[in-house]
Amino acid sequence: MIKTQKKGLLKPTIQITALSFAGIVLSFISQVIVAYFFGASSERDAYFAAIVIPTYLATILTGSIGFIFLTQVIELRNISGQNARRFISTILGTTTLCLLSLIISGFFFSRSILILTAPGFDSKMIVYTEDLFRILLFTTLFSVLTNLISYLYQIKQQFVRPALANLISIPINILFVVILNSTIGIMSLAIGTLIGSIISFLFVLPILFTKEFSFSFHIDISDSHFVSVLKVSFPLLLGGVIFRSAPVFERMIASGLTEGSISILGYSGQLISVIGTIATSGIVISFFPSMSDAWTKDMTLFIQYFNKGIRSILMLTIPIALSFILFGDYLINILLERGAFTSKDTFAVSKTFALMTPAMIMLCLGGITSKVFYISKRTFDITIISSLELLSYLLLSYALSRYYGYLGVAMGTSIAYSTFMLIYYFYTTTFIIIGYNYKVILIDLLKIIFSSFISFSLGYLIFATIRNSVHDYVNLVISLLITAGIYIFLLIKFKNIEILTIINKFKNGHKTK
Numbered sequence: 001m002i003k004t005q006k007k008g009l010l011k012p013t014i015q016i017t018a019l020s021f022a023g024i025v026l027s028f029i030s031q032v033i034v035a036y037f038f039g040a041s042s043e044r045d046a047y048f049a050a051i052v053i054p055t056y057l058a059t060i061l062t063g064s065i066g067f068i069f070l071t072q073v074i075e076l077r078n079i080s081g082q083n084a085r086r087f088i089s090t091i092l093g094t095t096t097l098c099l100l101s102l103i104i105s106g107f108f109f110s111r112s113i114l115i116l117t118a119p120g121f122d123s124k125m126i127v128y129t130e131d132l133f134r135i136l137l138f139t140t141l142f143s144v145l146t147n148l149i150s151y152l153y154q155i156k157q158q159f160v161r162p163a164l165a166n167l168i169s170i171p172i173n174i175l176f177v178v179i180l181n182s183t184i185g186i187m188s189l190a191i192g193t194l195i196g197s198i199i200s201f202l203f204v205l206p207i208l209f210t211k212e213f214s215f216s217f218h219i220d221i222s223d224s225h226f227v228s229v230l231k232v233s234f235p236l237l238l239g240g241v242i243f244r245s246a247p248v249f250e251r252m253i254a255s256g257l258t259e260g261s262i263s264i265l266g267y268s269g270q271l272i273s274v275i276g277t278i279a280t281s282g283i284v285i286s287f288f289p290s291m292s293d294a295w296t297k298d299m300t301l302f303i304q305y306f307n308k309g310i311r312s313i314l315m316l317t318i319p320i321a322l323s324f325i326l327f328g329d330y331l332i333n334i335l336l337e338r339g340a341f342t343s344k345d346t347f348a349v350s351k352t353f354a355l356m357t358p359a360m361i362m363l364c365l366g367g368i369t370s371k372v373f374y375i376s377k378r379t380f381d382i383t384i385i386s387s388l389e390l391l392s393y394l395l396l397s398y399a400l401s402r403y404y405g406y407l408g409v410a411m412g413t414s415i416a417y418s419t420f421m422l423i424y425y426f427y428t429t430t431f432i433i434i435g436y437n438y439k440v441i442l443i444d445l446l447k448i449i450f451s452s453f454i455s456f457s458l459g460y461l462i463f464a465t466i467r468n469s470v471h472d473y474v475n476l477v478i479s480l481l482i483t484a485g486i487y488i489f490l491l492i493k494f495k496n497i498e499i500l501t502i503i504n505k506f507k508n509g510h511k512t513k
Contacts (some may be wrong), residue, residue, distance in 0.1 A: 002378060007073065019160065019163040019166075019167065019279055021278055022167060023166060023167050023170065023274075023277060023278065026167060026170040026171060026174075027170055027270075027274045027283070027409065028274075029170075029174060030170050030173055030174050030177075030334060031267075031270065031335065031336060032335065032336060032338060032387050033174055033177055033178065033188060033346075034177060035267070035336040035337075035338065035340070035341035036188060036338045036339030036341065037177065037181050037186075037339060037340060037342060038186055038340055039263075039339065039340030039341040039342065039345055040186070040260035040263035040264055040267070040341065040345045040349075041260070041263065041340060042125065042259055042260075043185060043186045044127060044186065044260075044262075044263040044266070045125075045192065045255075045259065045260065045261075045262040045263050046121075046128050046132060046186065047130040047132055047186050047189060047267035048251065048262045048263060048265075049114070049117065049118045049121070049129050049133075049251050049262060050114075050129045050130075050132035050133040050136055050190070051132075051136050051193075051204050051254065051416055052117065052247050052248050052251045053106065053113060053117060053133070053137075053189075053248065054133075054136045054137050054139055054140045054143075055247065056244055056245065056247065056248055057099075057102060057140045057144075058139075058140045058144050058147075059240070059244045060142040060237065060240035060241060060244050061095065061098075061099070061237075061240075062142045062143075062144055062147045062148070062254055063236065063240050063244065064233045064236035064237040064239075064240045065091065065095065065148070065229070065233050065236075065237075066147055066148060066151060068229050068232050068233050068236070068374060068377075068379075069091055069148060069151060069229065070151040070154065070155065070288070070289065070292065071251065071374065071375060072087065072228070072229050073087065073088065073151070073152070073155055073290045074155055074289065074292055074293060076225060078156070083225065084213075085213055085214055085215070085230075086218070086220060086223060087223060087225045087226060088152070088208075088215065089214060089215060089216055089217065089218045089219070089220075090216070090218070090219050090220050090223055091148065091226065091229070092148060092149075092208075093217055093218070093219040093381065094219055094221065094226075094267075095144060095145065095148065096141070096217075099140060099141045099144060100141065102140070103137050103140060103141060105135075105136060106137050107134055107137060110130050110133050110134055110137075111126060111127075111130055111353045113133070114126050114129050114130055116252060117180060117248055118252065118255040119252060119255060119256065120252075120254075120255030120256035120257070121255055125160055125296075131187065132186070132187065132190045133215075135187070135190040135191060135193075135194055136190050136193060136194065138197075139193055139194050139197040142197035142200065142201040143196050145201055146162075146165060146197070146200050146201045146204055147202045149161035149201075149205065149207065150165065150204055151210060152207050152208070152213060153204070153207055153317075154285060154288070154289050156207075156212075156291070159285060159286060160252050161203070161204060161207075162204055162285075163281075163285075164203065165200040165201075165203045165204045166200065168196065168199050168200050168203055169193070169196025169197060169199065169200050170196070172192050172195055172196035172199060173189060173192040173193055173196055174192075175192065176188045176189065176191055176192030176195065177192060189231075192345060195435050197511060199227040209418070210237075213452070219448075222469065224323045232377050232379050233379070234379075235379040235380040235382075235383040236374075236382070238383060239379075239382060239383030239384075239386045239387055242383075242386065242387045244389065244415075246390055246393055246394075247269070249393075249397070250265060250397065250409060250413075251392055253397060253398055253409060254401075254403050254406060254409065257401065257405050257406055258405065258406075259482045260345070260348075261406040263345075264345070264348045264349055264352055264406050265352065265406050265409055265410070265415055267336070267349045267353075268349055268352045268353040268356050268410065269356075271349075271353050272353075272356060272359070272360045272363065275317075275320055275360065276317075276360060276363060277366050278369075279313065279316040279317050279320060279494075280313050280317070280321060280364045280367050283309055283312050283313060283367070283368070283376065284309070284367040284368060284371070284383045287305050287308070287309045287368070287371075288371050290305055291305045291306065291309075291371060292371075292375050294305070295375045295376065299433075302433075303433060303436065303437075306368065306372065306433070307441050307444075308497070308498070309367075309368040309438060310365060310368055310369075311441065311444050311448070311496075311497070311498065312442060313361075313364050313365055313368065313449055314361070314444075314445060314448050314496050315363070315491070315496065315498060316447060317360065317361045317365075317463065317489060318365050318449065318452045319359065319452055319455075319456070319483075319484075320357075320360075321357035321358070321360060321361055322452055322456045322478065323456075324350070324353055324354055324357055325354045325357055326456060326459075326460050326463075327463070327479075327480070328350035328351070328353060328354045328471060329346065329347065330473070330476050331350070331351045332346045332349050332353070333350075336349065336478075348406070352406060352407060352410045353410075355410035355411050355414060356410045356413055356414055357414070358414040358417070358418045359410075359413045359414040359417040359418065362416060362417040362418050362420075362421035364412075365421055365425070366421060366424065366440075369421070369424045369428055370382065370424065372428040372432055372433065373428070373432070374506060376432050378432060381427070381431075382424075385420065385423060385424060386420075388420070389416060389417070389420035389423075392419065392420070393412060393413060393416035393417070395412075396411075396412035396415055396416050397412030397413060397416075398412075399412070400412045423434075444496075447491070447494040447496065448491075448496075450490070451487055451490035451491050452487065454486065454490060455483045455484075455486035455487035455490060456483055456487075458482070458483070458486055459479045459480065459482055459483030459486070460479070462478070462479050462482055463475055463476070463479035474501050476503065493498075
C-alpha cells in the first residue's frame, strides 16, 4: 500500500501555468492571423460549423472515459503493474476502434450531418462546409488519444510534456494558414489543425513504450477493471451526448441568424477556452491526481485541495472577467482587429464576450467541482444535473436569440451555466463531501470579490481620468498595471494563502541563490 503524502502542487501548477501562458501567446498570434485573413466572414462561419462535431465527439469521449481512466490507473498501479498495463492497452485499443468507426460513418454521411447541425446554411454553404468537415473529423482520433496518454504523464507527476503537446499544434496551424491561405482559403486552417493533432499525438506517444507501461495492442473486453470503467463511464457518456451538445445547438441556432453570428460566438468561445486554459489548466491538471489519491486516504487533505482549487480559480478568473467587462473594446481591438476583422466585428465580439464572462468563471470552476463526481464515481448524478443544465441553456438561448440575436445566446449561456454551477457546488458539498465547512470558502470568496471590486473601481477611475492625456493603449496598460498592483496588495493584506505561498517560495529561492 502506498502511503499518502501531501505533495507540493505549487511547482507543477506554476510550470503548467507558464506553459499555458506560452500557449495563450501562440493562440493570440494564431487568432490574429486567422482573424486577419477571414474576419467574421461566411468562410469563418463554415469552419466553426465544420469543427463543432469533431470537437463534440472528442469532448464526450475525453470527458466520459478520461477522468475515470486516470483514477482507475492510479488504483491499479498501487495493486499490480501488470493489471494496469492490460487495462491501459484495452482502453486505448477499444477507443481507437470506436473512433475509427465514428469517423468513417461521419465521412460518408457528412452532408446529412451538416444539414442537421447547420439548418440555416444554403446548399452552396453546405457543400463548402462538407469539405472542411471531412478533414477535421480525423482530428478527433488523435485529440482523444493524446488526452488519454497525457493522463499517464500526470499520474507520474510529469506535467511538462503533455502541456508542450498542446502547444505544438498552434504554430503548425499558423504555418499552414500563412503559406496556403491564398490558394485554398480556410481549408489551410483545417489541414493545419489535422497535421498539428497528429504531431501532438506522436509527441506524447513515447511513455507508452517505457518499462512501466510496455504498451502492446491487446484488447481484453472481459477484463473486470475495463468492464467496471465502462459501467461508471456509461452514464457520463450518455450525459456527455446531451450536455456536451451545447456548442452544436449554439451553431444550429446561430446558423439561422445574420451572417457572421456563428463567427462572433465562435471567437467569444475561443477566448473563453484560451483564457480558461491559462487561468485554470495548471490548477486542475496538477490538483486532480492528488485529489484522486487523497479521496480514499485522507478526506481532510481532499477538502484542502478542493478549497484551494476553487479559491485559486476565483482569484484568477474574477479579475479577468472584470477586465473584459470594463475594457473589452480595447482588448479585442488589440487582440483581433486587423485585416478582414473590422471595428464592427470588434464591437460585436467584445459585447458578446462581456456577456459570457460569468459563464467563463463558472466553466473554470467546473474544472474542480466536476472532478468530485468522477473521483467519487457518482457519474449518474452528474449526468442528470448536466442534462437539466443543457435543457435550460437551450430554452434560454433560443428564446433570447429571437429578441437579441447572438447576444441572446451569450446571455442564455451565462444564466444557465451560473445557475447550475451553484447546483453542482452545493450538491457535491452536501451529498458527496460530508461535513464540508462553507464558512472557510465563503470568507475567502468575499475577500477576493472585495479586492477585485476596489482595485478595478480605482483602475477604471484612473483610466477615465487620464483618457484625454495619453494614447488609449498606453492608458490601458497603465490602468491595468495599477489595478493588478492594488489587487495583489489587498490579497496580501487579506492573507490570501496562494499569494503568500508564492511570495514565500520566491523569498526562499532567492535566499538559496
